[in-house]
Amino acid sequence: MVLISKLSLTLLLALAITIPPLSQSKELKETYMSFYVNDYSAGPNSTVAAIAGIPGKQWTVTQFGTIYITDDPIMDNPDPNSAPIGRSLGTYVTSALDGLILHVSISVVFTAKEYMGSTLELQGAYKHFERRSEISVVSGTGQFRFARGYATFETYSWDPNTAHAIFLWNFTVLHYHSSNTNNMCGDHWV
Template identity: 40%
Template sequence: MAPTFPKPIKIIFLSILLLIKIKITYGQPNQSILVFYMQDVGKGPNATVLPIIGIKDKVWSYNTFGTIFAVDDPITLTSSPTSTQIGSAQGIITVTSQDGANVNIILSIVFNNAQYSRSTLEIQGTSRQHENLRELSVVGGTGRFRFARGFIVFETISYDASNNQSIIRLTITLETP
């Protein structure tokens, strides 16, 4: 003979099972991969990344511990600098390792195109700047990317040392609720 349970316990048990089913069915995040290009210019009248402060009597550079840079790089659809601009990467880069190998990045990708207008992605982490592929965290977002989590891979696809100009592919893997 099967055990019998009082009616309130049966109701509670069935309610818990229903909530678990709802969470499994409807609580799965959506994953997407976005690819954009960052146009980074460090010299000249159209510079988009500039040192703003550093250690007194030291050269302010990407290899000098303590140097802090302000960034406002265009984000484009393709690697061409004349490609459609869909936003900008705005934030701060700080050289945080004594040997200059690592920088800490706090960056907001601010979109201005129709598809993602008024949305942002928030990027944060340590970038091993002498490596071609650098992975950082996506820690949040606004608008279409509200509650986003994931990671971003920065890949330098070209660098012109004479103009201090880089084109960086941004491959963003996101999970949104």
């Protein structure tokens, strides 16, 4: 038993010596991005849907306990006919008793341009009736490994007749980026 403990300690010490710390192998970057999220909450091409709620209550965005799932296209401009650069995948839960706050858990999955294959993870309280609301960036993958920061959500346009909303999302993100990866961190899409 003592031999196994000494071997384990020796192995851990060897790994600690041979693996460089993250701060030595990566460079911390700050990236600013802006893009537009198209949200269709009704019709045959709906990208958001209520999937659960309190029994006996109407499932609406202002009803406490209503859960939504979303798969919204992300564009680099407000034109809904432009080519998507990613998807906003996740859930919204009306978590405030008064219906004014949603808890969001969203994965921004990039499918085009220089961030293709990377993700940013968002989580927090979204005050959906305020002009501007802030959400935490809690993680990321690919070019956004170890990301942290914040995103602001603003309503760019809303058409009640078609239930189509366009949101402007602005990101400020700190993340580690390998110095030998060829990308354009720090550039704006918009």
